[in-house]
Amino acid sequence: MASNDGKSGGGVQRPLSPHLGVYKPQITSTLSILHRMTGVALSVGTLVLVYWLFAITSGPEAFAQMQSCFSSWIGRLLLFGWSFALFYHLCNGIRHLFWDAGKGYELETASKSGIAVVVVSIALTLGVWFCAYTGVGVL
Amino acid sequence: MSNMRSPLARVKGLGSAKEGLHHWWMQRITAIANIPLVAAAIWIVLLSLRTDYAGVINLVGHPCVGAILILFIANLFYHAALGLQVVIEDYVHGAAKFFLLIFVKFSAALIAMIGIVSVIVVIVERASGS
Incomplete structure (x- = not known):
């Protein structure tokens, strides 16, 4: 075996795979990175859930402050984006679970399931906001 | 390169600690658990919009509701910490990676704890109030 000095390549020009930027974005690759981005965004977004619970614990004044914070237009906008990120990550996560089970790897299937994920997550987002505003379907 | 293992290790059947799959597997387990838990949490939030503070x-x-929320928080933050770990390992290198990995684990535990304690306090408040 050749000695390993810890430096990759050891000065030898080895072939490199092309940089990500040369590839044309496809539905599969775009949705893949979107899964990561929504995952990171939702990790920060968990603060919304904890703030909600903390405000409930902290009394009526804190609760009212939390409500006015979330019902401002910027609050609603953030919550709307947050809810879409949640539904997208949820639906695409289920798509990933099917892949883990070895199903849906055909190129055509992968593209179709990707489109389905986007359509369903938009529908779920609009549906939940419709329920939030009207109370329909919420007991 | 065909065999990196010593003859003794081979004959004794020594190999990996069989722990390599643990991270991947827990990410999937928490993902599956998150499906019903997210649905339940959304329903609870929608219900809360229909009532006042006392409600x-x-x-x-x-x-029951508090238990679901505590379960959700624990599972959610575990899943988030595992996912962020993968993202950090992919894009951050050197000392920054080391500190970020620890920062993510510590903050996930801290924020999850705030959420869980909040729910417990509300459960106690309701029980003592009614």
């Missing part, structure tokens, strides 16, 4: 205490402080 929200009554809802979130119900032992």
Whole structure:
């Protein structure tokens, strides 16, 4: 075996795979990175859930402050984006679970399931906001 | 390169600690658990919009609802910490990676704890109030 000095390549020009930027974005690759981005965004977004619970614990004044914070237009906008990120990550996560089970790897299937994920997550987002505003379907 | 293992290790059947799959597997387990838990959490939040502060205490402080929320928080933050770990390992290198990995684990534990304690306080509040 050749000695390993810890430096990759050891000065030898080895072939490199092309940089990500040369590839044309496809539905599969775009949705893949979107899964990561929504995952990171939702990790920060968990603060919304904890703030909600903390405000409930902290009394009526804190609760009212939390409500006015979330019902401002910027609050609603953030919550709307947050809810879409949640539904997208949820639906695409289920798509990933099917892949883990070895199903849906055909190129055509992968593209179709990707489109389905986007359509369903938009529908779920609009549906939940419709329920939030009207109370329909919420007991 | 065909065999990196010593003859002794091979004959004794020594190999990996069989722990390599653990991270991947837990990410999937928490993902599956998150499907019903997210649905339940959204329903609880939608219900809370239909009532006032006392009603929200009554809802979130119900032992069953509170238990679901605590389960959700624990599972959610575990899943988030595992996912962020992968993202950090992919894009961050050197000392920054080391500190970020620890930062993510510590903050996930801290924020999850705030959420869980909040739910427990509401449960106790409801039980002592009614």
